[in-house]
Amino acid sequence: MVTAAPVSSERISPTAYATGYFWYRHGLSHPALATAEGRRIDGFMRPVLAAVQRIGGFSMTALMLARHRGIDAMLSRAIDEGRVGQVIEIAAGLSPRGWDFKRRYGARLTYVETDLPHMVVLKRRLLEQGGLLTPGHRVVELDALAEAGPRSLDVLAAGLDPKVGTAVVTEGLMNYLDPDTARAVWRRIAAALRRFPQGVYFNDLYLREHNVNLPAAVLGAMISAFVRGRMHVHFKSADEVPEVMRQCGFGDILMHRTGSIRETQEYAGTKGGDAVMVLEARV
Numbered sequence: 001m002v003t004a005a006p007v008s009s010e011r012i013s014p015t016a017y018a019t020g021y022f023w024y025r026h027g028l029s030h031p032a033l034a035t036a037e038g039r040r041i042d043g044f045m046r047p048v049l050a051a052v053q054r055i056g057g058f059s060m061t062a063l064m065l066a067r068h069r070g071i072d073a074m075l076s077r078a079i080d081e082g083r084v085g086q087v088i089e090i091a092a093g094l095s096p097r098g099w100d101f102k103r104r105y106g107a108r109l110t111y112v113e114t115d116l117p118h119m120v121v122l123k124r125r126l127l128e129q130g131g132l133l134t135p136g137h138r139v140v141e142l143d144a145l146a147e148a149g150p151r152s153l154d155v156l157a158a159g160l161d162p163k164v165g166t167a168v169v170t171e172g173l174m175n176y177l178d179p180d181t182a183r184a185v186w187r188r189i190a191a192a193l194r195r196f197p198q199g200v201y202f203n204d205l206y207l208r209e210h211n212v213n214l215p216a217a218v219l220g221a222m223i224s225a226f227v228r229g230r231m232h233v234h235f236k237s238a239d240e241v242p243e244v245m246r247q248c249g250f251g252d253i254l255m256h257r258t259g260s261i262r263e264t265q266e267y268a269g270t271k272g273g274d275a276v277m278v279l280e281a282r283v
């Protein structure tokens, strides 16, 4: 049953097993990050997603791959251009990004993956077992909803090098948060990034005008049922995005469509692949 209750953080966590396995199945991850639980949920979801695609023409696979590869591409650009040398990923779950970026950039990059305590324990164990942790790659506890204290973004950011450009990444988190909570998280991210000479935030971005169709509604209802809470698409149209993000403390706002990123162009012609953008918000 779909309820209107806010989603509690613990209920979101199982989705990380599923997406973790999904990245692995699509060749983006390492076997060490593919869990039996992820395979079980993925195995259940796969025929459902295939049916939604067959009947409604909406590809959740294209959406997911566009979102993940799109964030990867824009984060890579920021590093390659010398704007970023430190990354904080919030709610990293079982995403391969920390491992993948460290193997590509090595000592040039500090990567701090964060999540809630139980996921941090699991992620650290899986990375250690796979021999995938290298110097400058850490997995630490962070609660995106914490205003202050040891699990807050503010405290984590204060421990990084204030002379190095820094990126914060969230992927697959913000749509579980209600509008007020999401804005508070964005305000905390903008405030944390102001500590650094350059600061940039990357997130997967959805507009209601791109997502008002039956298959998207069915998928949204399924995910809501799974986490037993409501999903939120925060923006009606692209016009609203800069306004809201500037109110939260960001300056330049860029919205990258799937078709405008070389690495995700292949998904732009697919319904679903065109429903996600990469938000790049600079301070």
Ligand SMILES: C[S@@+](CC[C@H](N)C(=O)[O-])C[C@H]1O[C@@H](n2cnc3c(N)ncnc32)[C@H](O)[C@@H]1O
Binding pocket: 008, 009, 010, 012, 013, 014, 015, 016, 019, 020, 090, 091, 092, 093, 094, 095, 114, 115, 116, 119, 142, 143, 144, 145, 170, 171, 172, 173
């Ligand atoms: C859908 S998963 C996304 C994981 C990963 N970013 C990906 O795309 O594969 C959501 C993650 O958010 C984490 N999470 C939920 N609430 C959180 C909070 N308040 N602070 C930090 N992480 C949270 C969960 O533990 C889970 O790992």
